[in-house]
Amino acid sequence: MEIKRYLTRRLIQILLSFFVILTVLFLLFRLAPGDPVSRMIDPSMSPEDAEHLIAQLGLREPLWKQYVVYVRNFFTGDFGYSFHYGRPVLTVIWEKLPNTVLLFTSSIILSALVGIFLGKIAAWNKGKPLDLWMTIGALVTHTVFLPWLALILIWVFAYKLGWFPITGIISEEIWLDPESGAFAKLLDVAHHMVLPMATLFCIHFGSYLLIMRSSMLETLKEDYILTARAKGLRESVIRDRHAAPNAALPVVTSVGLSLAFSINGGALTETVFTWPGIGRELVFAVSHNDYPLAQASFLLIALVVLVANLVVDILYAYLDPRIRY
């Protein structure tokens, strides 16, 4: 099985990459100017508790021993206690993760689908005004400054028109009300999600549109398209069945490659909308000097990007039968 060998190789690669990140982060947190102990120990802790934790983390031991403890703690899921929440970092992050995944994956998938669809239309109408306007529109939405777009969307749709809530993920009056059913709660979250999702959607669909457009133009030059034409197939069949599926492949790749960029955007979106996700948690932790939380959220995000890249590769192999690893 070729795919199995490829997967093992990629998994080892990912593990290695992750170890590099883990180690660099360890060194940074220990060797950055200032007292490393103060970065691991909650300043509000009692001296006895602090002393206990210092001994446990081996902060007075040589660096390599600290590293061993650090790696062991990582693999047992022990990231220490958040200074701000006073709870284990892992449980804090675990609570926020679903919110991020919900917002992020749904907006990426939606923007990829719309980008593919519009890119196909643009390429099909190459040279016509429709194509030009779509290209310009894609460029503009792709390059607009994300936090500003978020603020403008809030200004227009939440403040002026009042259609959507300004920030947050739930309305307390609905969630605290024992009367409201699951559907009402779900609807409430969806209602809060519209604007953040629209922000992420705007930023992403443009680049997918442009990639789909140029890839589609390449595909339309292929011989099999000529064959399809010669067979007398309908134009819409050629476009939707023969050209588009192949042309969409580079979009899948670009979703993976631009993931780091998307994560930046996700963190900004979450912060502006106070959407309780990992990205906002990281920004919050950094501005409140909550080092254990900052470190753990960063590691988790890095891990997610690495795994997502693998998923995209597998998806690509599945979608394109010509690719065999």
Next chain:
Amino acid sequence: MGRPELKGDIEIRSRQHWIDHFFEGWSVFWENPLGKIGVVLLGIFALMAVCSFVPPLIHPMYHPMTGVDPDIYSSVGPSVRHWLGTDFMGRDIFSQLLAGARVAFMVGVSAAFMSIFLGTAFGMIAGYMGGFVDTLLMRLADVIMVLPTLLVVLILASLFGQLNIWTIVLIIALFRWPGVSRVIRSQTLTLKQRPFIEAARVAGASHMRIIFRHIMPNVLPLAFLYMTFRVTAAIIIEAALAFLGFGDPGTVSWGMMLQWVWKTGHMFKALYWLLPPGICISLITLSFYMIGRAMDEVLDPRLRKEEAAR
């Protein structure tokens, strides 16, 4: 993976004709509507950056950072005295906007220049040396590539405290070279097979001489194409960082202005303050992006012929 071969093999051009090539390239560039819009927009921003020195000379109250209108201590809408109004301390928004253009150019160009320098050097070395050096550099590039740069800078800001603008530029450069290095590496790999490299080697040229004298001139145009995209990336990261409140407190950047309007709770009251910085960041990004795409077509004739294909 991307398709680096798409970028085409850039021919070595004889030196006497580089002026002709420049004008030929320029005319192709100028025919492209995107390139034209991009250059005009960029020209406006360059003018803004140059003019940013003027307002403080007219009156100290127009100083973007320290100037305060003695009669106004809050945010007031546009007037003859303050074309775009004042911010929460009574500072002139228009002069801040001009100063922001200067910061954007400074950050964007210097970070892009550094990351292109690193990317080109590493790419050439990896491609030319091959073997262990290649694997090491490219694995390192892989690791850096998956890291979201903004979050990396955030983490570093939490560890090292307040970062000044040049540290931010340096960090951005250090984390944005992998994309370029990949492209330069693949270009170097094809160049390595060419007879003129073989000839140089037989003639006894050292590795350093081959890399910098024979390979570099052939990959530089490609590197500069990537520079425009790196400029936008650097500007956006700096702006986002400043927006989140981790920018250099000693500089007035557009991201900083947005952070002020957002954090001081003026965003629903002062549209004259909310709109200009965001529009500027978006437009300068757009202009570099358009120039990059137009340059793509100049350097890659295959894209030019797209028109004729269908």
